[in-house]
Amino acid sequence: MHTLRPALAGARRIVVKAGSSSLTTPQGAIDGDRIDALVDVLAGRRKAGGEIVFVSSGAIAAGLGPLGLTRRPKDLAIQQAAASIGQGLLVARYTSSFQRYGLGVGQVLLTADDMIRRAHHNNAQRTLLALLRLGTVPIVNENDTVATDEIRFGDNDRLAALVAHLVRADALVLLSDVDALYTGDPRLPESRKISDVRSEADLAGVRTGSAGSKVGTGGMVTKVEAARIATGAGVHTVLTDVSAAEQALAGEPVGTYFHPSGQRPSTRHLWLAHATTGQGRLILDEGAVHAIVTRRKSLLPAGVTGVHGDFAAGDPVDLCGQDGRTVARGLVHYDASEIPDLMGRSTRWLARELGPEYEREIIHRDDLVVLDPPR
Incomplete structure (x- = not known):
């Protein structure tokens, strides 16, 4: 069956990003069923010959429950403490879930500083490409336990776009708790779903807001910015709900499809523009x-x-x-x-x-x- 988005269906190397609200319960605990369902999709694409880099939020959110917290704390030290607990829980859960398919994972923790400093940037690139050559699934997350400015990096959206360029990905799939980009709040009847974005003109009048979920940090504005970075580097990008991950990877017309808007620039120039x-x-x-x-x-x-x-x-x-x-x-x-x-x-x-x-x-x-x- 012909798909409407062959660039996604035929993508060899894909970066998939999932936000905190897609991986945890509203109370902050890891949602094992959600993680297994998403891993089923990613492992399926990996077994079919594709390469997957998974950018996962959720470390801070996963650490809230064990600390007896019900919402993301404002205090930076408490955020870092939650991340130190949650990161281990999160990676352990991914490890066991991917093992069901005989796939190993490799954890790569990055900060904004790693993207700003070119030597760190190059080291991250070499590590990610080596993990892909070795047949593993890199699990990328922000190093929330030690970072400060990174805590506000954009709920991993901008990081995912930079990683997509870093590994020369063909496609980027941003998974959220909203099924697509809308002209306004999707809960309002006057808001219209945007299926395709080919240029900035398609975003005219769109109100993206700024706040994310109560366990995350991002919002639609960070996802649109991530899409701009990725498509400006020639990467096909889809924004959709986590429940539509399989359809998005198969090239079905779900969510919002951001068409590439430029030729892939040099890593140096993309690094300068977006990571510094x-x-x-x-x-x-x-x-x-x-x-x-x-x-x-x-x-x-x-x-x-x-x-x-x-x-x-x-x-x-x-x-x-x-x-x-x-x-x-x-x-x-x-x-x-x-x-x-x-x-x-x-x-x-x-x-x-x-x-x-x-x-x-x-x-x-x-x-x-x-x-x-x-x-």
């Missing part, structure tokens, strides 16, 4: 903004009019126009303290006055990515 945070800001004149955004040129000292923040050479920094809007991000070649003496000067003047080592750009075009839309 600017450690400072450089303010550019109009000519420099045009050179970077339109002509894709390097940033020279002559085009810089201001510097903000405390950063070191090699750090990612945001490049802003005179209106303060961020237009690009790149890896800077100078410390923040050095740049004021370079601003507005030509590289030839700098080489003559300060030495030949200053005859270079502030950011080389190979280390620079235009942010479109700006972030």
Whole structure:
């Protein structure tokens, strides 16, 4: 039977992400039946010759019950304590469930810092690809026990999109407790289901909100952002309810299908755009903004009019126009303290006055990515 989404049905390598509310009871306990049902689907695709990377939330949620908590705590230390208990319970449950099919699992815990630091980023990529070559199912989760900013990383949605690019996945399936993206609150009769998203125009007027379930951290806004990241990297993406996982992987027309919107960029550029945070800001004149955004040129000292923040050479920094809007991000070649003496000067003047080592750009075009839309 011909499917309406052959790119999903024929995908060889798929990243599947499930949120906390899809894996646990409302009270926070691990829902064994739900996990087994999802593993049945994933193992089926794996046995059929596909490769699966499973990005699983639920560590904090799984730790709530043993601690006698009924909701996700606001206190960071309690969140981390819950994660330290819940992560072991969660992986043990996955291990036993996948063993029913003779499949092993490998746990990969990541933080936002692992994505920001390029060496860590490359190590994560090598580990994930090695696990796939060895025939196991990588179980990826955020390392909630030690992270701080990572706790608010987006309920693993953005992480799942970055992992999809990291492993060169063909498809990303985001499983939620909502069956699709709607124009508004799906509980309201005036809200309309969106079956396909081919461009930003299809999202015009969509109200995604920001809050997730009482045991999770995400919301529809993080899932749409994850879909933007993935489709911008050429990855076919589906958002649907966890109960429709099998149909989504089979290419059936369930949920919302986000069509790829761009060619797969280099890992370096995707890493810069979506996995880093600017450690400072450089303010550019109009000519420099045009050179970077339109002509894709390097940033020279002559085009810089201001510097903000405390950063070191090699750090990612945001490049802003005179209106303060961020237009690009790149890896800077100078410390923040050095740049004021370079601003507005030509590289030839700098080489003559300060030495030949200053005859270079502030950011080389190979280390620079235009942010479109700006972030």
